[in-house]
Amino acid sequence: MKYTHIHTLYFLLLEIKHSSSGWSFFTLLRTSFADTIQPLSSEKYVVEGKNVTLSCNYSAGTGNVNSLQWYRHYVGAKPQFLLLVNEYLNKSEPDLRLYSKATKEIKRVDLEIFSTAVSDSAVYYCALQPTVTGNTRTLYKKLTHCIASQKVVLYTWIVILNIKKS
Template sequence: MLCSSPECKGEDKVMQTSGDVIAAEGDTVTLDCTFETTASNPDLFWYKQEVNIFPEYILRRDPYGTRDNAPEFQKDRFDAELNKPSVPLKIQKLQLSDSAVYYCALRPTVTGNKQGSYLNTTE
């Protein structure tokens, strides 16, 4: 018997709290992301997407302690701790340019996440 439904094999997925996050310039915010996976050593990613621009890679975390950040997203401002089943993104010293939609993603499914967290930074 062949079974290919998600109920049979377990489904990898990420979930983010919906709704807008409004914060002032200079503040610190934490964007939540929880995940379910059958992988024993999952890689979790965060991306930033501005209007009409492709998503930008921010960082990757894994259970081995990898702390890889893209050069333009320095760890002193953008950080995340992988603590199964969550990988919240902490953004410090907010800037107006941080306003965007933020997505977390799980490899190998990349993203089954249709809803990101919208961060609106105000002066």
């Protein structure tokens, strides 16, 4: 699936309030602008202990991309922020066995999970935040601040990752 920009975060929040199905409301949003983000695959299977790479292609029709974000969502829990990268800065979280990088030339962002464990089985989201506002605060820190600034953030589901015991 491919998603494009929403008009404002206020519009997005209205959709959130009316949703009873967690993060699936993103499939209901109207589209505008030319920025898009989409997964390369919708599901992956990997044997425990192996590395896996999850990828999203994106386009930045409104200019450069300010940040690309990764989230993990376990059933029955809130989505968990993992990493924030941009086209010039890669990010690693050794404690979580994660590494992410964006490749500007091909407009792709990857999330690599090292030495997978069964506990890594989840739905992973990639998010695109274009540089259309002057707000430098990130969505996962203070959602209420984003309402006031109307930060535009575009999400897509990427992959259901299933880890099988070796």
